[in-house]
Amino acid sequence: MNPALSSTPFASDGPSTASTAVQPLLEVENVRRSFGGLVAVDGVSFRVLPGQIKGLIGPNGAGKTTLFNLVCGLLRPDAGRIAFQGRPIEGWKPYRIARAGISRTFQNPSLFLQMNVLENVMVGRHRRARRGFLGCALRLPGQAAEERAIRQAAMQQLEVVGLAHLAMFPAGSLPFGQRRLVELARALATEPRMLLLDEPASGLNTKEKEDLADLIRQIRDRGITLLLVEHDMSLVMRLADEIVVLHHGARIAEGPPQVIQNDPTVINVYLGGNLDHATSSQES
Amino acid sequence: MNLMRRIPPLLPFLLCAGVMVSLQQLMRATGTQYCLTQLTMSLYYAIVVMGLCLLMGHAGQVSLGHGAFFAIGGYTSAVLTTHNFSAWGHSSLGGWLQQGRVLIAKEDVFGNAILTVSPWAAFLAAMLLTTLVALLIGYPALRLRGHYLAMATLGFGLIVSKLLVGSTLTGAADGINGVPPWPLAGSLTVTGKTAARVQNYYIACALVLLLLLLLRNLLRSRIGRALQAIHDRETAANAMGINTAAYKLKVFLLSAWLAALAGVFFTHFTGGIGPSEAGAFKSVRYVALAAAGGMANLWGVTVVSTALNYASLRGWFGSLDNAVFGILLIVIITLAPQGPLKPLGAWLRRILGLRNLSEERLERS
Structure with missing residues (x-):
């Protein structure tokens, strides 16, 4: 297991921000997926509540797209559970997941x-x-x-x-x-219940990014829950209600943007400052 | 497709029917009506290519085994309508089948009483067998892509052709002769008899036009878009809720049906069928014709395939048939990869002073 996981203050809280009263729309529990020897997603858990905009961030190779593909059925998880509206959907073919109400866009518009x-x-x-x-x-x-x-x-x-x-x-x-x-x-x-956007802002200019942000809010206001993978930090920080941070396939932090922004582990990962962390993640 | 939206939807069909009638009239006037026989055969072959247009041009799945489906259709009809089932005649099943007009009593050339399956029942059996084989082959094969799918279907075609040559039931290398006419309805009969030559030409024309209409309807619907989506981006199609595996199998089955249907009509028309119909060479030729016609262009593949097959059947290319055929295909594919009809249409529009549709569209928007 990744030692980075246990060393972060947020991970130990579990999906703390999820209120117990509302049933989550999407639940990802201890999902793991490896390609040969490489563990791309290593026991990640998080929840998305109805009406939320959830951001999924992390440096390159953190496993964001893999996690995305696991949710929408392009990949099968090796272990773990994915439930949509309380129904387990892991291992379903993408078209079935689409019919269940999850739609997606691709990193490279296809x-x-x-x-x-x-x-x-x-x-x-x-x-x-x-x-x-x-x-x-x-x-x-x-x-x-x-x-x-x-x-x-x-x-x-x-x-x-x-x-x-x-x-x-x-x-x-x-x-x-x-x-x-x-x-x-x-x-x-x-007409999805939930929309997965894979790096919607990459390759867009500033004006286009602004329009996209407005559009994403509009979509949320229509009652569609969003999960977005995004590299553009300022965009995610402005848009997302909650953010999950992945690093080396593991969740290292989860919470509202202000909390994530000030999280030392996240800052270390993005700025690459902490030597301890760098060595510990190499061991994994 | 784009062109259709401006032109009255049935105009191409009326034009095509007009050309078909004029050809027959021309041949009558010049005393060359015997050529109608080859034209009819070419039209039946064109149906196979139409199926490939759907499968390859629209859904993007390769098949080098459609000659085999043509042969399965033709051979099933030929065997059932020529084989003597009189051994069954006395059983209760035989009696029941005779009452239902599935088995019909008649005399063979030597005047012996025989019992054979009626052409309509044989046709249904042929389609049923085709369904079975297409599902059996398509289910595993369509999990493959590109070259691998091509190899798998090629292998399937070879197996069928070897089985036909190796089995006495199918007449081994000689194939089957003496297939009876197929009375369709009223006085309409699929037969190669000289007296019914004109009638049979129009039967083939009507069948081709009907299928063109149905396929055009299909392609301009959610099904057509789903197939095109699978062709363009299978992953994205699947993510949009399209059961891509099921659609690929369905379109494979549909194209197999078209090939088998052509095979049944062809066999009754020519009165027989030989193992070369299932050969790899035939299958490759169908694919080449589809490519030469523009692959996704339904009208293009129909016209090109009919014209080239006709020229080949008339022996225009002599003993160099395959060579000339190959050269023609290379020329068409290199000079007009979308098939010859689209450039021809653009040229005609320019001549007639009509503006390009896409230009017009840009202005409108």
Whole structure:
């Protein structure tokens, strides 16, 4: 086990900030995942309450993306428990987790490049429609109406992210920042309970980051819980209600931004100042 | 796809039907109606390529084994409609099957009374067997990607072709002859008889048009988008709630059905089928034709595949058939990787003074 875990004051408190009265939307308990000899995520636990914006931070290689992929089903945990709305979801395929109400964006926007912007978002409506192969091929009654509804709902999401005017553009023709937003619209189109954003601000300029922060707050105000992995500290500190800090695959701190900001372990990890800590984490 | 939104949706189908009728009229006027036989065969082959357009062009899954599905369809029909089941005639099952018109009594060429399966029942059996085989092959194979999937399907095709050559039931290297006509409905009959040549050409035309319409509907729906999403980014498609494994299997099955359907019609039309239909070379040719037609372009693959197969069946390329075929495919793929129809359409629009759609769109937005 990572000695850094036991040496931090916050880790020993457990998920203290989670109120016992509210049932957490997402519970991650002692989740562990290794790749060959490398333990990427080592017994991490945290909870996300409904309506929260939870930040997940840590230096490069801390295991943030791995943890993310464990939650959304791209990876299977070696051990531990992940529950969504009280239901265990670890080991589920990503599409099942998506249907359960968790949607996500990717670190590198992964749009469907042979479609236009609107069609990309319409794919997000997939699980909200029913017609199968036969119904679509024969245009059975109701199919046209369903198709119109998909188009309308997708258009609405594009309006939310402010890209309605680009609906008919090929997805591949958009600049990086706008691809991010299309991806966000696509994730929102699934009507998730919870949205996982993997480094949504990376590659964005200052203005775009500001807009993104507003957008994320708007999304939260619509009742969607957010978990975001982010490198941009100032953005996370402003947005998140609570932050989990990962280092070498282990949780080293958890709490509200002000507490995290002043946490000595976190400062050490980010500034790399403490020699003791550096040696202890190498031993792990 | 983009073009369709501005043009009345059924116009391409009417145009295509118009071309089909004009071709027949032209051949009648020039006294070359015998060419309709090869054109009909080419249309049936085109159905296999349409299936590949769906599977490869839209869902992004390779198959080098679709010749085998064509053969499974054709051979099942051929065996069931030519094999003598009179041994079953006296059993209660045989009697029951005869009452249900599944087994029909008739005479063979020597005047002996025989009992064979009716073409419609054989057709259903062919589709059933295809379903079974496609699911059995598709379930494990579709877990593979790219080259590995190609190798697996190629192997499957080789196995089927070797089984057909090695089995006396399927006539070994000779294949099966004397497959009876298939009375579809009323006086419509799938047969190679000279008198029914024009009728059969139109049956094939109608089938191709109908399938084109159904596939176009399918592709322009949530299913079509889901398939395209799997092609473009499988991980993201899965994260959007699309059961990618199930969709890949379904589209594989659908394309196998199309190949088998073509095989059944083809076999009744030509009155027989040989083991070369299942060969790896045929399967590769279907894939090459799909590529030459633009892979994801339903109209492109249909037109290109029909035209090239027709030229090949008419023997235009002589003994250099495969070589000329290969050169043509290379030329099309290098000069017009989206298939020849799209550049042709753009050229026509320019000639007719129509503005490019994408330009117009940019202005509108």
